[in-house]
Amino acid sequence: MTRVVLKLGGGIAIAGASRALDLVRAGHEVVVVHGAGPQISAELRRRGIPVEFVRGRRVTSPAALAVVRESLVAVGAEASAALGPAALPLVGDEIGLEARPLPELGLVGEALPCRPAAVEEALAARRIPVVAPIAVGPLNVNADEAASALAVGLEADRIVFVTDVPGVFVDGVLADRIEAGRADSLLAAGVFEGGIVPKLMAAVRAARLGIHAEIGATEVLA
Secondary structure (H helix, E strand, C coil), X not given: CCXXXXXXXXXXXXXXXXXXXXXXXXXXXXXXXXXXXXXXXXXXXXXXXXXXXXXXXECECHHHHHHHHHHHHXXXXXXXXXXXXXXXXXXXXXXXXXXXXXXXXXXXXXXXXXXXXXXXXXXXXXXXXXXXXXXXXXXECCHHHHXXXXXXXXXXXXXEEECCCCCCEECCEECCEEEHHHHHHHHHCCCCCCCHHHHXXXXXXXXXXXXXXXXXXXXXXX
16 A cells, blocks of 8 residues: 655645545545645734745744644645545644754744654544644644655655646746756755745655655656
């Protein structure tokens, strides 16, 4: 049985649920990690709290972290409803999701590989764990990084980043595949910007550890 970590962006978490169900029907174990980026930013602006990112990570004050949690829990509930009764919404800091603190960004962490017992138990019971990326601390962690760290810790066979873009574009052309070394060079040169940066970094990290990684239609090779 193949184990797949599926990362769903906050803007497409509900629509992306069909991808998870297709994988489950095909006989795979599926772990869903979801973001809530658009929802968090909208609510922060509504409350007059600054929205700031550094290399794909959201600068997070205590007030912002409260919004992060509320938004992630709401998206997790909506995604779980779309997945049906097999879904089990989980919040990372309640199941032992680990991270290295990055205090220069506030209440933020860099996700570390871990193997939460609650996720393993859910999979053993043929459930679909739906994980909100908040680490023990609590710390806000980037959802792409959290998905990659869980894929490594859970010894997943595949990690798939389902996003609202077709994949990785290089020189304006959608790439069928990209090698990790090439991705590193392009990232260092600042060729990419926005949400694709943490996705590509997370995919490269997973690929180098032997996990088949895909961002949309683009395969990331070690």
